[in-house]
Ligand SMILES: Cc1ncc(COP(=O)(O)OP(=O)(O)O)c(N)n1
């Protein structure tokens with residue numbers, strides 16, 4: 223068997239060569255979560271800018287929306303996300319995630335339980351959930367979460383008045399589980415380095431990209447800082463399928 227590194231181009235068209243994507247085990251992910259209340263521009267424009275800037279995943283989060291509205295929004299932003307080789311997650315609504323062929327669903331505190339959701343999803347679809355303690359993290363892993371999000375790490379407009387949990391607590395969660403952990407809550411260019419040092423799989427942000435008047439630049443700065451970090455995820459999230467083409471490291475196996 224012959225193996226060569228592949229970074230895109232024509233090699234995969236050579237007859238007899240089978241392209242095998244190797245998930246970039248060392249890449250930190252940038253998840254951008256939508257929030258209609260903290261949105262600097264039209265949703266579509268921000269999403270397009272965020273994925274151009276290097277967001278790996280857009281999570282469509284619109285808690286009060288009826289299924290039809292969420293479905294239509296997902297359909298509207300999907301081409302830009304796919305076109306950039308990024309992934310789409312739907313917050314809370316498993317039905318909308320299935321109907322739109324999204325990469326998965328992010329389950330919130332009042333969503334369906336993971337155990338009830340898992341049988342509904344395709345094998346490679348992600349089920350993420352938010353946790354707020356080591357105990358919840360371990361439980362989520364046991365019942366089949368693909369990844370968890372721990373927060374809020376720093377003070378955030380989303381949780382006014384609530385004390386942040388901090389990076390030491392984040393590190394304890396990362397150490398306690400063997401699934402990817404995303405950090406969330408108040409993460410910016412000012413504090414991202416200390417977050418990456420914990421071994422997280424990446425970061426999830428609202429304000430740092432959604433509320434920025436230049437969302438593409440904002441996403442690109444976070445992306446570049448993650449790529450330049452000398453820290454690495456303890457357990458990385460797989461890249462959305464098409465993303466391997468765009469940014470990931472790949473191998474060709476003959
Ligand atoms: C990736 C990611 N992490 C955390 C959250 C939490 O937000 P929310 O949807 O409000 O969930 P609960 O706080 O209700 O559990 C998220 N959406 N995405």
Ligand SMILES: Cc1nc(C(=O)O)sc1CCOP(=O)(O)O
Pocket residue numbers: 352353372373374375377378379380381406407408409426427428429430
């Ligand atoms: C939606 C959400 N959930 C959190 C949690 O701790 O579960 S923190 C948070 C807000 C994230 O927004 P920003 O990046 O602007 O701080």
Ligand SMILES: [Mg+2]
Pocket residue numbers: 330
């Ligand atoms: Mg919440």
